[in-house]
Amino acid sequence: MPLSPPTSRRHFLTLLGISAAAVGCGRATAGGATANTKTLRYQGFAGQVTLPELAEDLGYLGDVKLQWVGNTISGPQDIQSAATGQTDFGGAFNGAVVKLAASGAPIKAVISYYGSDKYAYSGYYVLKDSPIRSARDLIGKKIGMNTLGAHAEALLGIYLERGGLSGADIDKVEPLVVPPLNTEQSLRRGQIEVGVLGGVLRDKALATGGIRPLFTDHQLLGDFSAGSYVLTERFIERNPVTARTFVTGVAKAIEWARTTPREDVVARMTEIVRKRDRNEDTATLGYWQSHGVAETGGRIGDKEFRLWIDWLAERGEIGKDRIKASDLYTNQFNGYGKGSKG
Known part of the structure; x- marks a missing residue:
């Protein structure tokens, strides 16, 4: 299968470079009145159940x-769709949220929706007999991942830096876009030297055997929330009640999935996929173990963004004082648990 050309490490997240002028402000309302819409347009994932979909099914x-409008191809694409008014909310890796906000997009992260723990993590896998054992061994090598400018590329960068590679050496590592369903096959065929695998695709590949992890994001950072759902500031201003219903409902769904027996969560998600009748395979849902959200109810703190702000600033992707972590998010609409941040 064809692979995308390599992208310079120095242009991390440039795929998100859209101007503030191009950013929409959500759906208009007559006379500027508060809308509190009862319909939220969104993008999903084939064969998966998102937390908002779970929240809706649970009645939260x-x-x-x-209102499903199609499936997204990546987190960066999903939050761009929300920022430009094509959808009402979107979710992405927090580094992508930082980059989009720094470009001038009037967005606000409102709840964490995925992360890394001992069950939910992304691994960077090589063939079992591969000579690759360290960060330095990746110089000149191809690493396949689902999209550039997002979670997988950022964690690769952290691993390379911690491995002592210089900027010039890091630029010689070649991250490539490989569709997740093709990553294992591309790795086994030698089209890439490293493949990023997570969830069911990781578990199925490990069950087949013949591969081993070079590192995982959980090994690098421990338990952490990695991505957030965002709303535009205009949407929040015009739909505060709906925003609170949405965020609190997703928070309840996070905790329902965390405290409910795994087999019951899998059964519920399987039924959701079957009911929506989109000709999807439900077999992979049986491998679900965790959403990986670190904080109770998906509440967000500065730490969820500070790491990525510093990392992007060091690389010249954003200005050193361009943005503050506390400006990127709010817990104001999260009614699950105590405390709030406006």
């Missing part, structure tokens, strides 16, 4: 309904 969204 009340009279607010989700």
Whole structure:
């Protein structure tokens, strides 16, 4: 299968470089009145159940309904769709959220929705007999991942830096876009030297055998929330009640999945996929173990963004004082648990 050409490490996340002028402000309302829409447009993932979809099925969204408009290809694409008004919310890796906000997009992260723990993590895998054992061994090598400018590329960068590679050496490592369903096959065929695998695709590849992890994001950073759902500031201003219903409902779904027996969560998600009738395979849902969200109810703190702000600033992707972590998010609409941040 064809592989995308290599991208310079110095242009991390440039795929998100959109101007503030191009950013939409959500759906208009007559006379500027508060809308509190009861319909939220969104993008999903084939064969998967997102937390908002789970929240709706559990009744946590009340009279607010989700309107599926298609499936997203990546987190960066998903939050761009939200920022430009094509959808009402989107989710992405927090580094991508930082980059988009720094470009002038009026967005606000409102709840964490995925992360890394001992069950939910992404691994960087090589063939079992591969000579690759360290960060330095990746110079000149191809690393396949689902998209550039997002979680997988950022964690690769951290691993390379901690491995002592210079900027010039890091630029010689070649991250490539490989569709997740093709990553294992590309690795085994020698089209790439390293493949990033997570969830069911990771577990199925490990069950087949013949591969080993070079490192995992959990080994690098421990338990951490990695991505957030965002709303535009205009949407929040015009739909504060709906925003609170959405965020609190997703928070409840996070905790329902965390405290409910795994087999019951899998059964519920399987039924959701079957009911929506999109000709999807439900077999992979049986491998679900965790959403990996670190904080109770998906509440966000400065730490979720500070690491990526510093990392991007060091690389010249954003200005050193361009943005503050506390400006990127709010817990104001999260009614699960105590405390709030406006």
